[in-house]
Amino acid sequence: MREILPGIFTWPWFSERHGYDFNGYLVADGGGAGFARDGRSAQRGAYGICIDPVEMDESVLGELSQKGVSQIVLTNRNHFRAAAKVKERTGAPVAIHPADAPFARSKGTPIDAELAHGGRVGPLTVVDAHGKSPGEIALFWPERRLLVVGDACVGKTPGECALLPDAVLDDKPALCASLRRLAALEFDTLLVGDGHSALQGGRQALQRLVARLPS
Numbered sequence: 001m002r003e004i005l006p007g008i009f010t011w012p013w014f015s016e017r018h019g020y021d022f023n024g025y026l027v028a029d030g031g032g033a034g035f036a037r038d039g040r041s042a043q044r045g046a047y048g049i050c051i052d053p054v055e056m057d058e059s060v061l062g063e064l065s066q067k068g069v070s071q072i073v074l075t076n077r078n079h080f081r082a083a084a085k086v087k088e089r090t091g092a093p094v095a096i097h098p099a100d101a102p103f104a105r106s107k108g109t110p111i112d113a114e115l116a117h118g119g120r121v122g123p124l125t126v127v128d129a130h131g132k133s134p135g136e137i138a139l140f141w142p143e144r145r146l147l148v149v150g151d152a153c154v155g156k157t158p159g160e161c162a163l164l165p166d167a168v169l170d171d172k173p174a175l176c177a178s179l180r181r182l183a184a185l186e187f188d189t190l191l192v193g194d195g196h197s198a199l200q201g202g203r204q205a206l207q208r209l210v211a212r213l214p215s
Contacts, residue, residue, distance in 0.1 A: 001026065001064075004199060005144075005199065007028055008191075009063075010023050010191075011056055013054035013055040013081075023193055024056065024081075025050070025148065025191060028047070028048040047070050048067055048068040048092075049124065050086055050090075051072075051073050052075055052193045055081060056082060056085075068090075069092040072092050073096075074104060075129075075148070075150025076132060076135060077096070077103035077135060078103075078151065080104040080107050094111050095111070095113035095121070096114070096135065097134075097137050098135065100133050101114065123144075124140065126138075127140050127147075129150075130174055131170065131171050131176070132170060133170055136175075136178070142187075144189070147191070147206075152175065153206065154192055155195030159205055162195075163175070172214075176213045179206065188200060188202055
């Protein structure tokens with residue numbers, strides 16, 4: 001794992017099919033709040049939020065365990081990936097939006113909590129990003145001007161955002177509307193589940209994508 005911002009770590013897993021990295025994240029600043037089963041109630045305490053964990057070797061799994069994972073958050077149904085492996089090692093509960101939970105469960109991923117729009121996971125606010133799937137969410141940290149997305153958009157090339165192919169989008173008009181809402185948020189860093197993240201200029205990159213979307 002490498003620390004890309006203070007308290008924010010990432011590790012990649014290369015997808016030969018897509019030709020770019022899938023990214024897992026750990027937000028481990030401490031002193032935040034966890035989530036309850038309703039996705040809204042919070043309990044004070046240190047946090048280690050593992051977001052969309054991708055496949056990993058034993059060294060990364062060991063680092064996650066050492067740094068501490070208190071919760072695992074999936075931004076969409078397809079990002080179950082290595083969630084069960086991280087839960088088995090750390091005991092952390094897995095949360096996803098209820099609209100995407102059945103698919104993740106069908107892949108053998110244990111789901112312990114539901115994410116609700118407007119709810120909090122530590123310092124992160126859960127934001128509606130549906131369209132690629134009905135339960136797609138993003139995570140917004142306004143104090144640090146940071147936005148995390150799963151499949152709402154991808155970073156196929158550095159500094160730019162793109163959509164996944166139409167064939168894998170459940171509802172493209174809804175996704176376009178979600179992206180317009182996300183682009184209106186005040187952020188600078190854009191962390192993506194697939195491809196290249198933008199530590200600076202992330203909002204501008206998303207706005208350029210939004211400008212190209214069908215009206």
